[in-house]
Amino acid sequence: MTPDDEWDEGTPERLYILTGGRSGPEEAGLDLVTLIVARSAPQIGMQPEHESILRVCESPLSVVEISAHLKLPVSIVTVLLADLLAEERVEARAPAPSLPDIDIIKAVIHGLQNL
Amino acid sequence: MVSRTFETVAGPRSEDTLPSSATSAVKIVIVGGFGVGKTTLVRSVSEIRPLTTEETMTQASVSVDDLEGIERKSMTTVAMDFGRISIDDELVLYVFGTPGQQRFWFLWNGLFEGALGAVVLVDTRRLEASFDVLGRLEESQTPFVVAVNAFDEAPSYSDEELREALDLTDDVPLLVCDARSRESSKGVLLALMRYLYSLAMTSEAT
Numbered sequence A: 001m002t003p004d005d006e007w008d009e010g011t012p013e014r015l016y017i018l019t020g021g022r023s024g025p026e027e028a029g030l031d032l033v034t035l036i037v038a039r040s041a042p043q044i045g046m047q048p049e050h051e052s053i054l055r056v057c058e059s060p061l062s063v064v065e066i067s068a069h070l071k072l073p074v075s076i077v078t079v080l081l082a083d084l085l086a087e088e089r090v091e092a093r094a095p096a097p098s099l100p101d102i103d104i105i106k107a108v109i110h111g112l113q114n115l
Numbered sequence B: 001m002v003s004r005t006f007e008t009v010a011g012p013r014s015e016d017t018l019p020s021s022a023t024s025a026v027k028i029v030i031v032g033g034f035g036v037g038k039t040t041l042v043r044s045v046s047e048i049r050p051l052t053t054e055e056t057m058t059q060a061s062v063s064v065d066d067l068e069g070i071e072r073k074s075m076t077t078v079a080m081d082f083g084r085i086s087i088d089d090e091l092v093l094y095v096f097g098t099p100g101q102q103r104f105w106f107l108w109n110g111l112f113e114g115a116l117g118a119v120v121l122v123d124t125r126r127l128e129a130s131f132d133v134l135g136r137l138e139e140s141q142t143p144f145v146v147a148v149n150a151f152d153e154a155p156s157y158s159d160e161e162l163r164e165a166l167d168l169t170d171d172v173p174l175l176v177c178d179a180r181s182r183e184s185s186k187g188v189l190l191a192l193m194r195y196l197y198s199l200a201m202t203s204e205a206t
Helices: A012-018 A048-056 A063-070 A074-086 A102-113 B038-045 B102-107 B124-139 B159-166 B182-205
Strands: A035-038 A090-092 B024-032 B051-061 B072-086 B091-099 B117-122 B144-149 B174-177
Touching: A012 A074, A035 A048, A048 A063, A048 A074, A063 A074, A063 B051, A063 B072, A074 A090, A074 B051, A102 B072, A102 B091, A102 B182, B024 B038, B024 B124, B038 B072, B038 B091, B038 B117, B038 B182, B051 B102, B091 B102, B102 B124, B117 B124, B117 B182, B124 B144, B124 B159, B144 B159, B144 B182, B159 B174, B174 B182
Parallel strands: B024 B091, B024 B117, B117 B144, B144 B174
Antiparallel strands: A035 A090, B051 B072, B072 B091
């Protein structure tokens, strides 16, 4: 058995390596539903996970959807996103204003009624 | 990491992409015990096929599920399903179905912070599974409604009986739904939103 055969994609060790050992970047202020949009195309030589994020975010996509598509925990995705935000390769759209916001509530009611 | 391969990520299907005008998103959390129909409800209202996000939790456990009672380090994968509804060109609503056990909630930092509110989904055969959840939501001051998922084989109770069993005050909306039905599930979300509207109006008036 080669060492590669023992490599389990889901182990914390792998996740640790993906983020260079960093944990959740609170300062990035990313919510599960913060919408992310790519600002540049993937480039050769990028970390594959960064590249994947840029590819799935051509249109706005929430942090949690990125996590689901990349099959990586949100806690890891936020670290990867912090890198891309710092390099201005992605943009995080402003979160909804603080709650309860009556206009948002009205908009959601209206939207649900039209489903 | 010489030979690690990274499988190609498919990403959202083209019909599932959000318009570039989408600027902000809000969330509603569906909380309930195992098998109560959270994912069914999410699927009923979602415009995309429900997606799953997973976190791993490492813990030293002598848990109730551990029949031998042997202490060992275990890794648990906890999954959360969610769906999406485009409200208009700019606003998107995400609906999360999260496990009822509060010990899992911390895995998704800020799941409840900034949430519009919550739906506690209840199975009348396992009312006691909801007690803890209701208490936690009250503590965290997350507004919620209670929806009874009416399983065919489950006993039905009057509103009064349910309110008493769940220790619900009269102001908390209580409704019966069929999580398999889109209309019914939509009604649950609307009941929560109308409740939030009434709360917001009351707080504005004072």
